[in-house]
Amino acid sequence: MLLVSIIVLSVLGILFGIALSFASKVFHVDIDPKIEHIEEVLPGVNCGACGYPGCTGYAKAIVVSGADPTLCAPGGHDVAIQIAKIMGTKASKKERNIAVIHCQSGGINNTNIKFENKGIPTCQAAILLSNGQNACTYGCLGYNDCYRVCPFDAISIDENNMRIIDEDKCTGCGKCVEACPRDLIELVPISKKVHIQCMSHDKGKDAKAKCGNNTACIGCGLCVKKCPIDAITLENNLATINYEKCVSCGLCATVCPTKAIEDRIQSRPQPIIIEEKCIGCTICAKKCPVNAIDGELKKAHKIDEEKCIRCGICIDVCPKKAIEVKS
Amino acid sequence: MDFSTLFLIIIGSIFINNFVIHRFLGLCPYIGVSKNMDSAFGMGMAVIFVMTMASTITWLIYTFFLNKATSIFGLDLTFLRTIAFILSIAVLVQFVEMVIKKAAPELYKALGIYLPLITTNCAVLGVSILNINSFFKIDGTPVSASFIKSIIQGASAGVGFTLVLVLMAGIRERLEYSKVPKSMKGMPISFIIAGCMALAFLGFSGMKF
Numbered sequence: 001m002l003l004v005s006i007i008v009l010s011v012l013g014i015l016f017g018i019a020l021s022f023a024s025k026v027f028h029v030d031i032d033p034k035i036e037h038i039e040e041v042l043p044g045v046n047c048g049a050c051g052y053p054g055c056t057g058y059a060k061a062i063v064v065s066g067a068d069p070t071l072c073a074p075g076g077h078d079v080a081i082q083i084a085k086i087m088g089t090k091a092s093k094k095e096r097n098i099a100v101i102h103c104q105s106g107g108i109n110n111t112n113i114k115f116e117n118k119g120i121p122t123c124q125a126a127i128l129l130s131n132g133q134n135a136c137t138y139g140c141l142g143y144n145d146c147y148r149v150c151p152f153d154a155i156s157i158d159e160n161n162m163r164i165i166d167e168d169k170c171t172g173c174g175k176c177v178e179a180c181p182r183d184l185i186e187l188v189p190i191s192k193k194v195h196i197q198c199m200s201h202d203k204g205k206d207a208k209a210k211c212g213n214n215t216a217c218i219g220c221g222l223c224v225k226k227c228p229i230d231a232i233t234l235e236n237n238l239a240t241i242n243y244e245k246c247v248s249c250g251l252c253a254t255v256c257p258t259k260a261i262e263d264r265i266q267s268r269p270q271p272i273i274i275e276e277k278c279i280g281c282t283i284c285a286k287k288c289p290v291n292a293i294d295g296e297l298k299k300a301h302k303i304d305e306e307k308c309i310r311c312g313i314c315i316d317v318c319p320k321k322a323i324e325v326k327s
Numbered sequence: 328m329d330f331s332t333l334f335l336i337i338i339g340s341i342f343i344n345n346f347v348i349h350r351f352l353g354l355c356p357y358i359g360v361s362k363n364m365d366s367a368f369g370m371g372m373a374v375i376f377v378m379t380m381a382s383t384i385t386w387l388i389y390t391f392f393l394n395k396a397t398s399i400f401g402l403d404l405t406f407l408r409t410i411a412f413i414l415s416i417a418v419l420v421q422f423v424e425m426v427i428k429k430a431a432p433e434l435y436k437a438l439g440i441y442l443p444l445i446t447t448n449c450a451v452l453g454v455s456i457l458n459i460n461s462f463f464k465i466d467g468t469p470v471s472a473s474f475i476k477s478i479i480q481g482a483s484a485g486v487g488f489t490l491v492l493v494l495m496a497g498i499r500e501r502l503e504y505s506k507v508p509k510s511m512k513g514m515p516i517s518f519i520i521a522g523c524m525a526l527a528f529l530g531f532s533g534m535k536f
Contacts, residue, residue, distance in 0.1 A: 004402055008392055012411060016418040023422050027429040120504045 034063045034086055041082045042072060045151050049073035049173035062087065070094045074152065074171035097172030097187040099154075099165050104197045104260075106140025107160040110213040127181045136210040138200040140184055146176035193248040193264040194241065196223075201236040208258065217260040223252035228290040228309055247289050249309040268310035269325035275300040277322035284314035284323060336479050341487040346450050348491055348528040350457075353450030357492060358517060360441075367496035371489025373441040375482060378454050380423060381416045382481025385455035386474050388415050412455050420446040454484045494524065 038059040046054035050071035052061045061067035062083060069083040069091055076096055084091035105111050112135040117126055123145040126132050132141050140163075147155045147163055154169035155176065167190065177185045184199055196217060200207040204218030219237030231245035232252060241252075253263035273284075273293075280298040285291075292308040295301030303314070315323045346352045353374070360370045388411055395403035424442050428435045435442075445451060458480055462473040498520055507516050
């Protein structure tokens with residue numbers, strides 16, 4: 001009896017073992033090793049910013065259908081380079097996007113409310129009840145859907161219940177953009193530092209009365225006139241910046257009567273051309289958005305300080321590093 | 328074999344003798360995988376699948392190796408049933424995983440990690456052993472219809488498991504948005520709800536005074 005039971009179990013085990021090893025040969029599925037390599041390189045947060053279902057889906061899409069290797073927002077340029085290395089191609093440099101909230105209201109003390117909402121405390125639910133409890137029908141509802149959905153802890157909430165986006169942590173995955181029922185959040189290249197922080201299409205007087213922070217865009221058009229490169233357009237009582245054109249000079253922020261435009265650059269030093277280094281290539285003169293740089297070919301150039309808006313573009317484009325800022 | 332017996336087995340193992348609520352088998356996934364509806368449903372489908380397959384294979388093992396009357400060895404080896412069943416269920420799940428990975432990648436994606444996860448689930452072993460206790464004569468010849476009955480009980484036990492798991496997931500998704508006292512948040516309130524559900528399901532077996 002003892003012997004038989006041992007034999008029965010070992011025979012069962014051996015049979016199963018043979019069957020399994022046979023099956024693993026027969027039903028072997030070939031997986032491209034590149035997919036695994038790319039998956040290891042990817043951050044693995046499955047945020048979906050690339051437009052594919054998770055990191056595994058993106059890795060597969062790159063190898064099988066040749067998707068663009070620069071789509072991973074959290075990984076940024078580093079990951080793009082590594083993926084390109086695995087695939088044997090070159091990665092193009094892509095600027096990192098960050099999320100910007102176009103509203104300065106939504107806190108405890110800076111929101112005008114129509115009624116008190118005691119329902120489910122999410123933005124998605126709040127907007128279903130009489131289009132939200134706050135007076136401004138375009139502004140932030142203040143229930144922090146964006147904060148909850150952020151996979152990188154990049155959104156924090158200050159003591160006033162305002163949402164603050166950490167530029168270093170934000171990867172531009174766009175989860176908060178989707179989560180916001182009022183479409184207040186936009187992905188903007190990190191080099192753009194001037195933002196209009198209002199989305200209200202209400203008429204000037206209404207917009208200002210409804211905004212609990214008194215920083216609504218009243219559609220006065222001063223910024224449109226002031227912008228040296230026509231990057232701002234006024235439509236339906238709301239000014240919007242065209243980020244493709246904007247050079248972040250910050251002039252619009254200085255004229256806005258309601259302080260609806262935020263300039264994140266603290267100070268802009270005046271650039272000057274060092275004549276000994278300048279070879280007169282005219283690159284800076286061509287790139288200057290306000291034509292503040294003059295000078296003939298192969299001769300030292302000069303910056304007209306009255307015209308100059310201190311955007312700093314010339315400093316970046318100069319091939320000889322002949323433009324510096326006044327200290 | 329008449330239809331009413333099968334019907335009773337189906338209703339019985341889905342509602343009355345529900346594996347989670349009445350027999351307390353498979354409590355780990357009941358609490359662990361019931362946080363959202365999608366994964367609860369995926370897990371449920373995988374359990375139905377594995378339980379049906381396990382009922383089939385354990386019936387074969389029991390009949391042809393272990394039971395004295397029908398065994399090819401002619402020996403009573405029923406004391407080996409637990410270890411033999413665990414072995415065969417584990418192998419079966421691995422085998423099935425390989426097959427569907429090759430044959431039906433979409434199904435493999437849907438079942439995902441749940442398939443290997445339930446290899447060691449006590450509910451799967453439980454259904455195999457309960458099959459023997461309910462449909463076999465332990466010492467004599469097996470009832471002729473026990474094979475079909477076992478498979479039916481396996482499948483409907485899986486359905487019962489899925490039902491309870493999905494119900495629980497639905498309640499817990501709602502709980503996320505309701506005001507729960509701080510000390511009761513998360514697990515404690517889930518256990519209380521599990522208890523309430525068990526009470527409700529006990530109603531199916533009727534009251535006796």
